[in-house]
Amino acid sequence: MTGARGRRLLDRVTAGIPASENPITHVAELPARPPGHAPWPDWAAAPVVGALRANGVERPWTHQAEAAGLAFSGRHVVISTGTASGKSLAYQLPVLTEIAAGGRVTALYLSPTKALGADQLRSVSSLDIEGVRAAAFDGDTPMVERDWVRAHANWVFTNPDMLHRGILSAHGRWSGFFRRLRYVVVDECHSYRGVFGSHVALLLRRLRRVAAHYGASPVFVLASATTAAPAEFATRLTGVDCAAVTEDASPRGARTVALWEPPLLPELSGENGAPVRRSAGAETSRILTELVVEGARSLAFVRSRRGAELTALGARRLLSEVDPALVGTVAAYRSGYLPEERRALEASLLSGRLLGVATTNALELGVDIAGLDAVVLAGYPGTLASFWQQAGRAGRTGDAALVVFVARDDPLDTYLVHHPAALLDRPVETAVLDPSNPYVLAPQLACAVAELPLTEPELATFGGEAAREVLAELTAERLLRRRSSGWYWISRDRPHADVGIRGSGGDQVAVVEADSGRMLGTVDPGSACFAVHPGAVYLHQGSSYVVDELDLEQGLALVHAEDPDWNTSPREVVDISVLNTVERCVHGGVSVCLGEVAVTSQVVGYLRRRPSGEVLDHTPLDLPEQRLHTRAVWYTISTDLLGPEATKPVGTEGSGSGPEIKEPMGTEVENPVGNGNSAAGTEEVRQATESPEATTMGVRGRAPGRGLGVAPPEDTRSEPGECRQARTELAHSRRAPGSAGLVPARVPGALHAAEHAAIGLLPLFATCDRWDIGGVSTAWHGDTGEATVFVHDGHPGGAGFADRGFAAIVPWLAATREAIVSCECPTGCPSCVQSPKCGNGNEPLDKAGAVAVLDSVLGALRQHGDQCGHGGT
Numbered sequence: 102m103t104g105a106r107g108r109r110l111l112d113r114v115t116a117g118i119p120a121s122e123n124p125i126t127h128v129a130e131l132p133a134r135p136p137g138h139a140p141w142p143d144w145a146a147a148p149v150v151g152a153l154r155a156n157g158v159e160r161p162w163t164h165q166a167e168a169a170g171l172a173f174s175g176r177h178v179v180i181s182t183g184t185a186s187g188k189s190l191a192y193q194l195p196v197l198t199e200i201a202a203g204g205r206v207t208a209l210y211l212s213p214t215k216a217l218g219a220d221q222l223r224s225v226s227s228l229d230i231e232g233v234r235a236a237a238f239d240g241d242t243p244m245v246e247r248d249w250v251r252a253h254a255n256w257v258f259t260n261p262d263m264l265h266r267g268i269l270s271a272h273g274r275w276s277g278f279f280r281r282l283r284y285v286v287v288d289e290c291h292s293y294r295g296v297f298g299s300h301v302a303l304l305l306r307r308l309r310r311v312a313a314h315y316g317a318s319p320v321f322v323l324a325s326a327t328t329a330a331p332a333e334f335a336t337r338l339t340g341v342d343c344a345a346v347t348e349d350a351s352p353r354g355a356r357t358v359a360l361w362e363p364p365l366l367p368e369l370s371g372e373n374g375a376p377v378r379r380s381a382g383a384e385t386s387r388i389l390t391e392l393v394v395e396g397a398r399s400l401a402f403v404r405s406r407r408g409a410e411l412t413a414l415g416a417r418r419l420l421s422e423v424d425p426a427l428v429g430t431v432a433a434y435r436s437g438y439l440p441e442e443r444r445a446l447e448a449s450l451l452s453g454r455l456l457g458v459a460t461t462n463a464l465e466l467g468v469d470i471a472g473l474d475a476v477v478l479a480g481y482p483g484t485l486a487s488f489w490q491q492a493g494r495a496g497r498t499g500d501a502a503l504v505v506f507v508a509r510d511d512p513l514d515t516y517l518v519h520h521p522a523a524l525l526d527r528p529v530e531t532a533v534l535d536p537s538n539p540y541v542l543a544p545q546l547a548c549a550v551a552e553l554p555l556t557e558p559e560l561a562t563f564g565g566e567a568a569r570e571v572l573a574e575l576t577a578e579r580l581l582r583r584r585s586s587g588w589y590w591i592s593r594d595r596p597h598a599d600v601g602i603r604g605s606g607g608d609q610v611a612v613v614e615a616d617s618g619r620m621l622g623t624v625d626p627g628s629a630c631f632a633v634h635p636g637a638v639y640l641h642q643g644s645s646y647v648v649d650e651l652d653l654e655q656g657l658a659l660v661h662a663e664d665p666d667w668n669t670s671p672r673e674v675v676d677i678s679v680l681n682t683v684e685r686c687v688h689g690g691v692s693v694c695l696g697e698v699a700v701t702s703q704v705v706g707y708l709r710r711r712p713s714g715e716v717l718d719h720t721p722l723d724l725p726e727q728r729l730h731t732r733a734v735w736y737t738i739s740t741d742l743l744g745p746e747a748t749k750p751v752g753t754e755g756s757g758s759g760p761e762i763k764e765p766m767g768t769e770v771e772n773p774v775g776n777g778n779s780a781a782g783t784e785e786v787r788q789a790t791e792s793p794e795a796t797t798m799g800v801r802g803r804a805p806g807r808g809l810g811v812a813p814p815e816d817t818r819s820e821p822g823e824c825r826q827a828r829t830e831l832a833h834s835r836r837a838p839g840s841a842g843l844v845p846a847r848v849p850g851a852l853h854a855a856e857h858a859a860i861g862l863l864p865l866f867a868t869c870d871r872w873d874i875g876g877v878s879t880a881w882h883g884d885t886g887e888a889t890v891f892v893h894d895g896h897p898g899g900a901g902f903a904d905r906g907f908a909a910i911v912p913w914l915a916a917t918r919e920a921i922v923s924c925e926c927p928t929g930c931p932s933c934v935q936s937p938k939c940g941n942g943n944e945p946l947d948k949a950g951a952v953a954v955l956d957s958v959l960g961a962l963r964q965h966g967d968q969c970g971h972g973g974t
C-alpha cells in the first residue's frame with residue numbers, strides 16, 4: 102500500500118497556493134503495516150467466535166489473542182496499541198465467553214465519555230449472543246429503566262461519574278451485581294490523567310473494596326492508546342499489578358502527515374498591533390471544504406466546542422458557494438449537545454450521510470467510525486497520545502490517508518510545526534496522576550467511608566500515611582468517627598453529590614434560553630465566568646446567543662438569541678503568593694523553586710471585537726474572585742543577571758499597577774462526559790475575528806531563514822535580522838557576561854513574554870493542557886524578593902504539572918526559547934508570546950527581551966551546578 106491517496110489529497114488541499122507561500126512546514130510518510138494473526142483460543146465460546154466472525158473478524162490479531170488470554174486466565178492486563186487496533190475484542194472475548202458459557206458472572210465497562218460507552222454497548226449488543234444482557238447505566242438512562250439494569254443486566258456500561266454517584270453510593274441496591282462481578286473493563290484508560298485521573302484511581306480502589314465486601318475480586322482489563330510504560334500506569338491507576346500487551350499486529354494503511362502553519366495576514370493587525378495569522382479554525386474550514394468536495398470522509402478535530410461549531414459553519418458557507426448540494430454533509434459534533442442530538446449525529450456519521458465533521462475530542466475516543474480518508478487537527482490536542490489517537494482515525498480501513506496538523510496561534514504549536522521530530526518521533530508520554538493529592542484524597546476517602554466503614558488494614562489501599570492524615574482531618578470535622586474497628590461515616594448527608602471527580606468542582610451551570618425556558622447545554626463551573634459571563638456571545642449548534650445573566654449560586658446562565666457582529670473575549674487578573682517552598686535549586690543568580698501557592702483570580706471584563714479583529718470596547722465585569730490553593734514552579738532572576746542597569750523597580754509589580762501580570766488559567770479542555778461549554782479561548786476568538794469564507798488560501802510569504810532573528814544563546818546580538826529595537830536598547834546597556842542586559846523598563850515585558858511562552862510549552866513536558874495551568878510574572882515579588890516567573894497548576898492541590906515543570910526546567914525553558922525564536926513575527930504575536938486571555942491586555946510584552954532573559958536563565962542553569970534545598974518559604 103502506498104501513500105498515493107494521502108498525497109493526492111494533500112495536493113488537492115494545497116492546490117493554488119504558490120510554492121513561495123506554502124503553509125506546509127513538513128511532510129512525513131508513515132508506512133503501511135501488514136496484519137499478524139493468531140488462531141481463536143481454545144477457551145473461546147463457539148457462539149462468541151461465530152458472532153465475531155459474522156461481524157467480519159475472521160481471526161484475532163496476535164495482540165488481541167494475547168491480552169484476551171491473560172484476562173481469561175485471571176491476570177489483570179492492559180492492552181496498549183494503536184487506534185482501531187481492535188482493543189475491544191481483547192475484553193469482549195473473555196467477558197462474552199464467560200457469560201455465554203452460562204456462568205452467573207457480571208462485568209462492568211467504564212469509559213471516559215458517554216459517546217464511547219454508547220458505541221461499545223451497540224457493538225456488544227449487535228453480536229446478539231444468548232444470555233448477554235448488556236445495558237447502559239449513565240446520566241441518559243431513564244429512571245424507569247434503572248431498576249431493570251440493576252436487577253437483570255449482566256454487563257453494565259457506565260462511566261466514572263456514574264460509578265461514583267449512582268453505583269458505589271448505593272451499592273446495596275447493586276449487591277447481586279457486585280457479588281458476581283468477574284471483569285472490570287477500563288477503556289481508554291490513558292485519558293485518566295491529572296486531577297480526573299487521580300480521582301479515578303481512588304474510585305477504582307473504592308470499587309475493588311465494595312466488590313470485595315460482596316466477595317468478588319474482579320479482573321481488570323484496561324485498554325489504552327499507545328503510551329509509555331502502560332503496565333506501570335495501569336498498575337498505578339487500578340492499584341493492582343497489571344501485565345501489558347503492546348505489540349500491535351493490526352494492519353495499518355499508509356498515512357501522509359503534513360504539518361501546516363497558517364500564514365501571517367499582512368492586512369490585519371491584532372492586539373497592540375501584533376501581526377495576525379489566519380486562524381487554525383478558518384484554515385481547517387477551508388481544508389475540510391476541499392476534502393468534502395473530493396468526496397473524502399473527513400474529521401476535523403478542533404480544541405474548543407465553539408471552535409468546532411465555527412469550523413463546521415465555515416465549511417458549510419464555503420460549500421454553499423462551491424456546491425450547495427454538499428452543505429448538508431458537514432456538521433459539528435461535541436459533548437454539551439443534548440443526548441438525542443448526539444445520538445442522531447453519531448448515526449449520520451456511521452451511515453455516511455455526513456462527509457465532513459468538525460468535532461471536539463468527544464469523537465477522539467473509541468467511537469468506531471471506519472473509512473476515514475482524512476483527519477485535520479486544528480491545534481495540538483495537548484498530548485501525543487491524543488495526537489496519535491486523533492490521527493489514527495484516518496486510514497483505519499487500511500486505505501492510505503491524509504493527516505494534516507494545523508498550528509494554532511500558540512507557542513507550542515509553533516514549536517511543533519518547526520520541530521517535527523518533537524511531534525512525530527517522540528515516545529508517547531505517560532499520563533500523570535497523583536492519588537495522594539489531599540484535595541483528591543479527602544473527598545474520595547469521605548465517599549469510601551460513607552460506602553463502608555474503613556478498617557486499619559485498608560489504609561494501604563488509599564496511600565497509607567497520607568490517608569491517615571486526611572482521615573484525622575475528616576474526623577476533626579465531625580464527618581467521621583474513629584472507633585477501634587475503623588473509621589465510620591456519621592454525617593447524615595452522603596458526600597457523593599458534592600464531589601466532582603473531573604476537577605471542575607461543583608455542579609454544572611445550566612445555559613437556559615430565558616424566553617422559552619429551553620436548556621441549551623451546560624457549562625463547567627470553573628469556566629462559567631469565562632464562557633457565560635454577562636454579555637458573552639455563546640454559540641450552540643451554530644446559533645448565537647448573548648448572555649443576559651449569570652447566577653453562580655443557582656448554577657444558571659440566562660441567554661437570549663442574538664447574532665451580533667462581534668465576539669467577546671474575557672479577561673482575568675491573577676494574584677499569587679507563596680505559601681511554602683518545597684524545593685529550591687540555586688544556579689548562580691537564578692533560583693528554581695517548587696512549592697505551594699495561593700492563587701486569586703477574577704474575570705474583570707471582556708473585549709468585544711469585530712470580525713476584522715478591530716476591538717470595539719472593553720466592558721468591565723463584577724464577578725466573584727476565585728481562590729485556588731495549588732502548586733507552582735517558579736524561577737527568580739537576580740538583578741545582576743537581568744542587566745547591570747536593572748534595579749529593583751520600586752513599587753513595580755508586573756505592569757506596574759494592580760494585580761500582577763499573569764496568564765490566567767481557564768478550563769477550555771473539553772469535558773468529555775460533562776456537558777460544560779468550554780471557555781472562549783484563542784480558537785474561538787480568532788475564528789470569530791475572521792470569517793472563514795473571507796479568507797483565501799496560501800497568501801503567505803515564507804522568507805528563507807525565518808524567525809525573530811534573536812540570536813542563539815552563544816551570541817545574542819550578532820544574528821542578521823535581529824529585532825532592531827532590541828539591538829539598539831541592548832547596545833546601550835552595560836551588559837555583564839551572561840546577563841540579559843535589559844534596562845529596567847524592559848524587565849516586566851520580558852518576563853511577561855517569557856511567562857506566556859513557558860505556559861504554552863509546558864504541555865510538551867507535563868502531559869497537561871495549556872488551560873490546566875496558569876502563570877504570573879513580576880519584576881519584583883514580595884515573597885521571593887526578586888524578579889519572578891510563576892507557572893502554577895490550575896487545580897486545587899495540583900495535579901503534578903508544576904512538579905513536572907520543575908523536573909524538566911532546562912528542556913522546558915530551552916523549548917520555550919526555541920518557540921519564541923521560531924516565530925517570524927517581529928515583536929510578538931499569539932504564536933509566540935501573546936496570551937489569549939491575558940488580563941493585562943498582553944501589555945507589556947517584550948519578545949526580544951524574553952529571549953534575552955531565557956538565554957541568561959538557561960546559561961545560569963547550565964553553568965552552575967544544582968544546589969537544591971527543601972522546605973521553608
Ligand SMILES: Nc1ncnc2c1ncn2[C@@H]1O[C@H](COP(=O)(O)OP(=O)(O)OP(=O)(O)O)[C@@H](O)[C@H]1O
Binds near residue numbers: 156162188189468471
Ligand atoms: N481481528 C480483527 N480482524 C478484522 N477486523 C477487526 C479485528 N479486530 C477488530 N476488528 C475491527 O476493527 C475495528 C476497530 O476495532 P475497535 O474499535 O475494537 O478498535 P480499538 O482499538 O478499540 O479502537 P480505538 O482506538 O478507537 O479505541 C472494528 O470495526 C472491529 O470490528
